[in-house]
Amino acid sequence: MRRRLTGRGVAVLVAAVPLLVFGQxxxxxxxxxxxxxxxxxxxxxxxxxxxxxxxxxxxxxxxxRVERGSAALARLRVRNPGQRRQAAFLATDGIGGQAQTVSVRALAPGAEATYHYELPTGARGRHPVGPLTLHRADPFGLAVNRKPTGETSDLWVHPRQLPARVLVSGHPRHHHDGARTDDALRGSIDLQDVREYVPGDEVRHVHWKATARTGRLMVRDLVDPEQPRFTLLLDTRAGSLSPAGFEEAADVAASLLVASARAGHPSRLVTAGGLDLPTPGGLPATRQLLDELCQATQAPADALVPPALSARGGAGGCLVLVSSARAEPPALTWLRDRFDTIFLVALEGPGPRMAAAPGARVLLAADAVQAVRLWNEVAG
Incomplete structure (x- = not known):
């Protein structure tokens, strides 16, 4: 609890002293x-x-968790547990450098009131909500009583997700000699590993012996060597995209990855900064991918294609790069032996340098809406 005079209260007190002295x-x-x-x-x-x-x-x-620009609310419940009437006061909540103030009316003993207020969702990111501060001031604003209370919550503002189609493109993840590649993903045929349960896993995949041995719920990690897979590389290099363009790029990435994951396809998010998130597809994977895109930022990087894609090993399926039309067009021919299909989504207008990218089909778009529309035409 903090009680103090406001700036106005200090000014009034400072003025009162000389008035009394000189008047006397x-x-x-x-x-x-x-x-x-x-x-x-x-x-x-x-x-x-x-x-x-x-x-x-x-x-x-x-x-x-909401899309950028969608509605998110906070519900504030206030209860007076005492035997005396609680006078009216203000409650201020903070999020993303902004403040929301709620006027809480007077409460009788044992009474409870509920208030709702909207939270800003215009900026993508993981935003802390709080701490909540209760404060009471006198009618003239001369003194204030403040009390920080409650816990800090997180509001995840995901990129926009535009309706996108799924491009079914597969590539066998077995070598010609029959050996399985080193990056087989979760599917429904072969046992790849035993891991801890995460929400969304099927109960029929529970590994009871491992669960009894570890004391934690464990599930079988299965693979399907013929299942289509989708990889998206997001250009997070500082200066490659403008801040507004990077938000459009995040929207494109979210739209295509969510469509692939919801279709049950193994979906992988890679960034120029080194992030490499392979997922098995499905609803839990969708949340993982969106949470990572929510926190993606631009940072210095040596190259658009990170070591995660440069390293040898199985790949297959479709690779989509999301970058800027004003950036130097990357040569992607060397990736053709690893991916069935390669697309380059070039944003921020028809830049003079991005006429073509060797080894990839280029989709030039001014923003995310146009990019996803072009993608849907390609995907059929």
Whole structure:
């Protein structure tokens, strides 16, 4: 609990002292009266705000994951557990450098009130919500009583997800001699590994012996060597895309990856900064991919294609690179022996340098909407 004078209260107190002194010294009743009124006002403000804020407060954010620009709300529940009436006060919540203030009405003993307020979702990212601050001020704003309370929550603002089609393109992940490649993904045929359960896994894949041995719920990690797979490389190099263009690129990445993952295809997110997230597809994978895209930022990088794609090993399926039309067109011919199909989505207009990219089909687009529309035409 913090009680203090506001800037206005300090100014009134500083003015009250000389008014009293000069009024008394010079025999000016009006100055003495003004000084006394100012001093009494400050003392009254301190007295009004001296009483503690004895309330119980709970704040919940729902949903905790939204697309950029979609609605997200906070629900504030305030209860007066005491035997005395609780005077009205203000509750201020912070998110992303912005503040939301709710006026909480007076509460009778044992009474409870619920308030809802909208949270800003215009910026992609993982935004902390809170801490919540309760404060009471006097009517003239001379003193304030503040009380930080509650826990900090997270609001995940994902990129926009535009309706995208799935390009079914597969590549066998077995060598000609029949040996399995080193990056087989989760599917439904061969046992690849035994891992800890995550929400969304099928119960029929539970490995009971491993569960009894470890004390944790374990599931079989299965592979399907013929299942189509999708890889997306997002250009996160600093300066390659403008800040606005990078948001459009994140929208394109989210749209294509979500479409692939929801179709149950193994979907992999790679960034120029070195992130490499392979997923088995499905709803849990969709959340993983969107959470990573939510936190993707631009940073210095040596090259567009990171070591994760440069390293030898099985690949297959479709590779989509999302970059800028103004960047130097990458030569991708050397990746053709690893991917069935390669596309380059070049954003921010028809740049003079991105007329073609050896080894890939180029889709020139001004923004995410146009890029996904072109992609849907290609995907059929």
């Amino acid at each position: 010294w010079g025999g000016y009743p009006l100055l003495r009266a003004l000084g006394a009124v100012a001093l009494v006002a400050v003392l009254a403000a301190v007295a009004v705000t001296a009483r503690g804020l004895g309330v119980e407060v709970r704040r919940a954010v729902y949903p905790d």
